[in-house]
Structures are given as C-alpha cells and as structure tokens.
Amino acid sequence: MTRSNSTSTLRSLTQPIDRVAIVLIVALSLLIGILLLSGNHASARVRDFSWQNKQVGADDTAFTLTFSRPMNHASVESNLRIEPPLLGKVSWAGRRMAYTLNTPAPYGTQFQVQLQKAQDRFTGSERGAMQPFTGTFQTHDRAFAYIGVSGEEAGRLILFNLNQQQKQILTPKEMVVMDFKAYPQGERLLFAAAERTTEPTVLTEQKLYTVTTGIHVDSPIQPDAAQASPAKALPSPAPAGTVALVLDNKDYQNLKFDLSVDGNVIVVQRVNRKNPNDFGPWLMKTGEGAQPLKGEPGGDFLITPDSNSLAIAQGQGLAILPLQPNAKPLDFLPKFGMVLSFARDGSLATMVKFNTDNTRSLFLVGNQNTQKELLRTTGSILSTRFDPTKKTLYCLLTELLTGGNIYQEQPYLAAIDLKTSKLHPLVMLPNQRDVQVSLAPDGLALLFDQTTEAVHDQSAADGQLRDSTGNAIASSRLWLLPLDPANPAAKLQPESLPLPGLRPLWLP
Template sequence: MFSADQLQKKFSQPLDRAAIALIAVLTVAIALLLLGGDSTAPRVREFTWQNKQVSASDRAFIMTFSRPMDRQSVEDNLSIEPPVPGKISWAGRRMAYTVTQGVPYGMQFKLELSQARERFAQAGKEGTLIEPFVGEFKSRDRALVYIGVSPEERGQLILYNFSKSEKTILTPKEITVLDYKPYSEGDRLLFSAIDSFSPNRGVLEQRLFTVTTGIIPETQGRRSRRRDNSPGQIKRILGSDNYQNLNFDLSPDGETILVQRVNKQDPTQFGLWKIEEGKQPKPLENEPGGDFIITPDSQAVAIAQGQGLAILPLEPKAEPVDFLPQFGRVLSFSADGSAAAMVKFNTDYTRSLYLVTTTGVSKELRRIQGSFLSAQFGPQGKTLYCLLTKLVEGEIYKEEPYIAAINLETGDLQPLVLLPDQREVHISLAPDGLGLLFDQIVSVAPQGNQAPVDAVRTSSGEAIARSRLWLLPLDPSAPTNRPLDYKPEELPFEGLRPGWLP
C-alpha cells in the first residue's frame, strides 16, 4: 500500500499531471458528445456520374449519403442545370435518379445539393444540414455522319461534330461508301464500299470495312480499347472475291456482324454469314430469308422467312426460337428490347403497323394503303417516328413519302414533313430525341448526260447530282394530344443517308 505522502509524490510529476488533465478533458468531451449528439454534417459519399460522360443508354445515377437523410428535404433542394427531368427512388442511404426524357447531348451539367437535412435528430431539434455538394458531368457530343455527294466529297463518309463545329472526312476518294452502321460507343463505323474508279464498279462488288471517327468514348469510365483513335483509320473486314455481299447489320454490343452473301459461282448458296472480331466469317446455314435485324440483346436475328418472321439464334444451323406468321417485317426495336414495330401485309393489299411487346401484346396502330419504310422509337418509348408513304390517286401508281409521329398509346398519327417527288429518303432520330435528320434528293443526272465514274447513285442506279440534308427539331416533352408544329432546318452541306452517332 502507498502512503498519502507516496501518492502525493507520485502524482506530483509533470507527466502524470498532464496525463490526468488529458483524461479529464476526454471524459468531458465524451460526456458532451453523448449529451449533444454527433454535430458533424452529413455529406454525399458518392455520385456515380461525377466527372463522367453519359449517353442515351445511361438512364440513372445514384447518390450515396454518409447518414440517413430526410428524403423530402433532399428532393426539394436537389438541382441540375441545365435541367434533366427524372424521378427519384430511395433504398436506405442511396438515392437513385432515373432520367425520364434522356440527357440532352453536347452539354455540360452541374448538380448541386444544399440545405438538405439528416433524418434523425434530437427531440425538438431539426436534423443537421448537409455539407453542400457540387457535382459535374457531361453528355456526348452531338455529331452526325453522312455520305457526301458534292464533287469534292463524292462518295466519302463524313463526320460533322455540332458540339465542336468540326467537319472530318473519314474515307478516301478511292472508295465510294454505300451504307454504314455506327458502333454503340461512336468510336468506329462499319461501312460497305466499292472501288470508285474500277471498271467492275457495282453494288455487287461491295466490301466491308471499319473506320475510326476520332471520338474517344468515356461513358461510365470506359475508354476505347483502340490505342490509335485518330479519325480515318480503316480496317478491311470482308472481301468480295468469291461472294457478293448484300445487306448487313451490326449487333448493338458491337461484337457481331451479319451479312447476306451470295456465292458467285452458285447463286443457290445464299444466306446470312456471321463475323466476329478475330474469327473467320462463317455461314449460319439457316433457311434463306429477306429483310433482317439483330435483336437488342445481340443474341438473335429477326428475319423474314416464307410467310412470316423467324427469330433465330446467332449460331449455325440453329432452329428458330420463335416464328410470327402474321408479320412480314420488323422495322425497329425499342432500346430496352421490350417492344418492336412490325408490319403485316394484309390480303386486301393494305399494310398494318403493329406494336408487339415481349409480354404478348400485339396492337394494331395504323392500317394504310401505302408502305411503312422505316421507324424508330423515341427515347421515352411513347412515340414512334415513321417514314411511310401514302397512295396518290391518278392514272399512274404513285406513292408519296412523308414523316410522321405515332402515339403508341392511342395510335394517333401526326404528319411532320411531306416529301413530294422523293424516290428515296433516309431518317435518323437523335439519341436524345431532340432532332430528326433526313435527306432530300434534289436532282439526278439526266439519262442522256454522262455521269461521273465515281457518281453516287440511287438504289435504282440513277446518278445523284444534288442532295440536301435537313434537321427537324423535336420536343419529346410536348403533349402527345396536341398538334405538332415543327419546321425543318436545312443543313449547310449536301449528302445522303444522314445518321446520328449514338
């Protein structure tokens, strides 16, 4: 046992006195903390779109908080500029913001949150205010691709970046581009082309290539796998020595190319071939068919066969997983694959447009005497933008094309642009739904005139002298029950087959 004098002597040392004082201070601090609660401000731990580049396929972001929040105060004080309409859902400390109209392309965005409070607080007190948060993200550049028709650009694939006001010629004059498909990241294009000045020049000698656009994708942190992203880097994909290459399609994931091919020595050998990167092309060896389109999941193809539509896996000799005898063509799939726009050829020579869903719903939208040429679903899945024709009464059979918007709930059709005296028209809906591109062939070379060897031609072989490009502004948020008043704007360059980059 220590005596009183020994204890006094022991604790009279400076180090001992400092330790006792520190213990006393910590004890008081702990007591105050227990009585007053945690006074540190809640904060945003994670914002999944922070400093990201987003595209139309990015439908939602998530914010994670350090503590449970008063949800209404968060929703009331969250702001995004420029506005991005959406809806909010919660799971514990995580808030999901789902975009309802798509993110407008070519823009920088700022997200701010302040004045929101935590959920739990001491009795009679409000929750602690959140630490102010500022997040930033951007959308992809607004860019289009087209095939040039002017003498300086004839047959070349051209990229125009609206966001940067930059024009880039992607292919050389030695080849004439016939058609193209963009890869989902926008960094490459798959295209078919023929030799511009060859004596054997013809659509049956078309070959397949890819070309880089110079765009470096950044969506959700992903970067291009290519080391050289400079524009105009061309790679040959498929030749035409033994087979004629006809129509082609690119899977949404960019991993598979399908091509209709005909053996030059034996035309009875006709069908789809599958091309995968790093592998040799191989025939699917299925029953030959007509128009085809790869499904949104990139696992199957919808192809016209006989008296209906077959859904075939992308494997050789595979049996159809489904057959739709009442339809003759698929115009388009919705982005999520839940619906498709299909055409039925009726016995009275009319054509019907149907909305067919994965839940088994088959709904007739319109029946016309003309033709349904192409269609694209709007980003909200509520509108179908169509290129169709109407039958013009007269002694000579004539169909006149026009562009229209169809309400998928009511089936109401609203004409947008009439295109009289047009033989061929191509449309492309912007990924954010804010614009529709289309071309207009102004004139073809007279039959008696000698067209240039490298002339761009229509599907019927006529040489195209001039072709305009137009942009039709759209408002996806406009009420569908009101008349639409959109006026197309002519673009300052000439071309064919305009298409938006994804």
C-alpha cells in the first residue's frame, strides 16, 4: 500500500503542469530573497517637520524631524543647518529626532531648517543619501501693549507691533484702564477699568473685562496631541477691540488681580461694599462664576506657573494655597513676606524677607526647599524677572539716599548672576518709584516707563490716570533697553520710544 502511494506521487510530479508550478515557485522565492537582501531602493526623506510654517514662541522649546527610514544619527546631526543659527541639543527616539533649543528663538525672525547628504542606517554611502529637505518657520512678532496717557489715547489700552511699526487702540474712550494681563497666545488681554467721569478715577470702581488684540498665532501642534485626536480647523480670529465684561463690581469692589499662565484661572482681591471686613481673594475658572477662596485674608499674591496654586502673603509669612474653595494650605513659609516672581517652569521663585534691622533681603527659593540670599539692601526691592535660561535675574531696586534732611530712594535696573549672586547695575532711573518693567519673552530686551507727576491734582479730575501712590500722572514715556544674555553685565543704552504711555507689557 505504501509503495503504491509513493509511486503514484512520483508519477504526478513528472506531469508537465507540476514541473512548471515547481519552477515558478522556486523562481518567485529567489526573487523575494533578492528583494529582501537588496532592501528598499527609495531614498530616505523627512516625513514630518513639526514646526513647518508655524509661528513659535518662547514656550516652544523643541522641534522634531520624523524620517521615513531609520537614519545614521551622526550624519543627520552633522548635516543639520538652521539659519539664522539656533544652538540646541539633539535626541533620538526611533525614526524621530528632537532638537531642543538652548534659549528661546529670537522674536520677529524667520528661520530655515536644511538637511542634505544625511544617510540612512542600513544602506551604503552611495545609495543611502536622503532626499534634500528644507523647512521654514517664524517666531511671534515683537509686540507689546501699554496704557496711553495723552489726548484721545489717555487711559486706553494700545497695542504696538515693533516689527510692523503698527499701533492700534483696543479699548473705547469711555473706559479708563488701570491694569492688564495677557492671555498665553496674546489673542486677548484681561484688564481692569472704570468708567470715565468728571470725578477722579478710583481703583475701587473698576470692573474686569477682556479685549481681543486681533493676533492669531498658528502654534506648533504637539505630536502626542495630534495622534490622540484628529486635527481641527483653527477658528477665525476675532477682530481687534472686541470688549467683553468678565466681572462686575455691583456688590464687591475689585482690587488686585492675576491671570494664570494657562489663561484658565483668574484670582481677584475683592471687598464687600456693605461689610468691609468681608474681603479676600476670589477664584474664577473658565466657564464658571466667581467664588471666594475661604480662609484667612491675605495681601499680595501670585498664581504659580502650574496654574494650580496661589502664593499669598498671610500673617507673618507666605502661604501656598490650592486653587480650590475651602482647601487647606499646601505650605507656609514664615520667613518671607512677599513673593515677586516665578521662573517659567516653576522651579525657582524670588521672595523678600523683611529683616529686623530695617533692611530687606532678596532670596532665591527653589522647589526643593533650597534658599539662597541674593541681596540685602536698605532700599526697596520692587520687582524681579527671570531670564529664560534661569541664569540671570533682572531687578528693579532702589538705593536709599540719606544725608542731612534728605531721605530719598533712587530706582535703578540691575542684573544678578544667579550662580555667583553678583549684582550688575544697568540703568539709573529718575527719581520716581512707580516704574513698570517687562522682560521680553525671548529675554533680549526690557521695557519700562518713566512717569511725570502732575504739579497740581487737576489732571485727575477728568478721569486721567494716577500712579500706585495715588498721585496724578501728567505724562509718561516708554523706554526699550536691549539685553545681551551672553553678557548680562553689559551696560547698553536704553532707547526712548515715541510712545507716550505707561505700564508696558510684552505679549507672549
């Protein structure tokens, strides 16, 4: 039986159609093997550039290049060109290369990314050269907002674009703006304003509003977010100057306020009109009404960079409160009486200690409970700003001048090296205490104002502005101070801008 089956099988294999099938199978197997051994002859290419035709800001710290094939890392890194140059570090994850900038890209600049002659990992040098790639992106325009002080601009929010040399008034003449903050994309401003009347404008009558700037930023789409959900069409930007009421003052007076980094939280210091003992911070989240943060009333405050907590002066120290009604404090720092600023990533803060010998100390406080005294002075410590690299701290300080019957504080701008704690004076300012300083997001310039008090108080009778001490403002002009991050001690000359205004603020 077995011999018969074997004979039958051998006979079937000798049939012409079987022999043809065997030959075809062998031939196809050889072709498949050759193709597998020779690999794909298509040249490697850049499949995706995350910043292509995007507008990037200081918070955009890295771009990615995704390749169609595994690449020779060294050949890619040695052939990558960015014009104008941007220093950074390279890291890899499979076919994706990330380039992380050492410092924010300078604003108001167009960039080109080129990659030529890079090689894939498995093909020889002659056949492995990738297709040449050129990508482009640009940074946000250099723009800032300020409050006008003269003529039709007095008390109104004004937007100025340095790159385009364009000025635009954002708020109506019926409002006198007191203070304002910028939303993270610069598309809106949150501001406090009172109605313009023949009576002196007072802080307690202000309401909170938003106004659109007309700015529309096409930011890079994060790869993870893009994979998690399909891309959505960007909404059309609202025209500049669209004002919306955020918080009225019917039952409570609105005082100091702050806006979170993500733009979703507002904290306002409020006082009950019928009961002055009822005062404290109120919380407003996007899409929700205002509600009080119950607990011990406090003084000056700042929302932390993670947008989840509030640093507020309470009693004999600083409390860190979660942004939730009736929540218990997360921490209490009895050593300090004021918080001035946070680094962008929240890892560092500057705080002021009021010493028993009538001096003040500026401390650098880390999120790992590290504390370092940077400065002790008999003058005042008015404001501080971290540069993007967290290597330099720009400060507005005063020097106490005494002698005879003279008791005067001379303001000046200074830079402190955070590694050595060495202070470098930059610019001495006129004899004024109410100075607003704003550091550009890319760390390349400071804006500050120079106000002149009115000789008589009549200038405040028509609804014009007052400074933080309550004195009427006769005039004010803006100054631009270029900075050299590589040499913070360099004393560059400030430039007077032809813009009468005060409280300048760089947009993100």
